Amino acid sequence: MLSISAEEFLCWKKKQLSKGGDPQSFAFLLDCTAGISTSDINLFNINSEGKLYLKKNLDYLESIWEDHLLNSSPIQYLCGITFWRNLKLKVTEKVLIPRPETELIIDIVFKIFGRKSQKLFFAELGTGSGAISIALALAYPLWDGIASDIDQDALEIAIKNYINSSKQSNLKFYCGHWWTPFESFKGKLDLAISNPPYIPNDTYEKLPKEVKKFEPKIALIGGEDGLKHIREIIQKAPLFLKEKGWLILENHFDQGEKVKQILIKNQFKSVEIINDLSGVGRFTIGRYK
Numbered sequence: 561m562l563s564i565s566a567e568e569f570l571c572w573k574k575k576q577l578s579k580g581g582d583p584q585s586f587a588f589l590l591d592c593t594a595g596i597s598t599s600d601i602n603l604f605n606i607n608s609e610g611k612l613y614l615k616k617n618l619d620y621l622e623s624i625w626e627d628h629l630l631n632s633s634p635i636q637y638l639c640g641i642t643f644w645r646n647l648k649l650k651v652t653e654k655v656l657i658p659r660p661e662t663e664l665i666i667d668i669v670f671k672i673f674g675r676k677s678q679k680l681f682f683a684e685l686g687t688g689s690g691a692i693s694i695a696l697a698l699a700y701p702l703w704d705g706i707a708s709d710i711d712q713d714a715l716e717i718a719i720k721n722y723i724n725s726s727k728q729s730n731l732k733f734y735c736g737h738w739w740t741p742f743e744s745f746k747g748k749l750d751l752a753i754s755n756p757p758y759i760p761n762d763t764y765e766k767l768p769k770e771v772k773k774f775e776p777k778i779a780l781i782g783g784e785d786g787l788k789h790i791r792e793i794i795q796k797a798p799l800f801l802k803e804k805g806w807l808i809l810e811n812h813f814d815q816g817e818k819v820k821q822i823l824i825k826n827q828f829k830s831v832e833i834i835n836d837l838s839g840v841g842r843f844t845i846g847r848y849k
């Protein structure tokens with residue numbers, strides 16, 4: 561730990577923020593890398609006479625901040641972690657940074673199954689950092705889960721995140737294309753979830769450069785209309801779900817109605833589009849027969 565006067569620290573902080581960037585990203589950097597929370601800083605803003613203890617020196621923090629400003633590198637990748645629901649997850653450029661809107665998937669599960677549900681079997685397709693599956697495995701210790709991703713590097717991060725977040729053993733990871741690694745679980749799933757790549761090809765080209773330059777393309781692009789992966793996941797889902805098993809999908813802001821029609825065409829019932837907190841039809845759910 562390095563000790564520094566609060567006055568010197570506050571002056572340094574002001575200088576860094578004058579270079580640009582948003583205060584929230586800077587607060588994230590201080591919290592994750594230096595161990596200084598926003599509430600610590602608020603206290604020192606009231607009384608700047610004390611001392612602060614930093615896990616990293618100011619030069620190191622400044623170099624990360626400048627990298628973020630110069631190259632638009634997401635601060636989560638530079639710090640190597642992100643926060644998602646109540647999880648602290650390792651992230652590298654091999655995995656998508658899990659988005660706050662995706663957190664609602666867990667609330668949708670709570671709404672369907674209640675909080676203290678009996679033993680169930682769930683699958684997640686395209687787990688990335690593992691966020692969704694790990695949150696479910698922790699919330700439902702009686703459930704068993706399986707999670708897949710096509711990218712072995714992403715899976716290794718998900719596995720580390722699971723080990724770091726839990727002492728449980730109710731989640732297993734598989735590498736492969738969507739349902740392929742789950743051949744032996746046909747007809748056994750009560751619930752399947754996916755936040756697949758759904759950005760249409762031409763929309764991808766218009767994404768902000770910090771996304772295009774750093775986040776994995778394979779996690780984002782969903783073909784010409786963005787629905788290539790969603791279609792495949794829905795079409796094969798009936799082979800893997802039990803009767804009355806649920807499928808929960810995240811989709812792009814304007815795809816809800818189309819995803820709903822694909823679900824209906826594939827014999828799903830109770831099909832519903834669910835809004836995210838900005839009122840966008842971000843999730844589409846259905847129950848197989």
Ligand SMILES: C[S@@+](CC[C@H](N)C(=O)[O-])C[C@H]1O[C@@H](n2cnc3c(N)ncnc32)[C@H](O)[C@@H]1O
Pocket residue numbers: 655656657658659662685686687688689690691692708709710711714736737738755756757758778779780
């Ligand atoms: C939008 S990201 C979602 C990651 C994570 N579930 C989340 O919500 O943050 C999509 C994930 O699907 C994976 N993926 C892409 N194509 C795949 C395929 N054909 N089979 C399995 N996983 C795939 C990507 O590697 C990526 O991790």
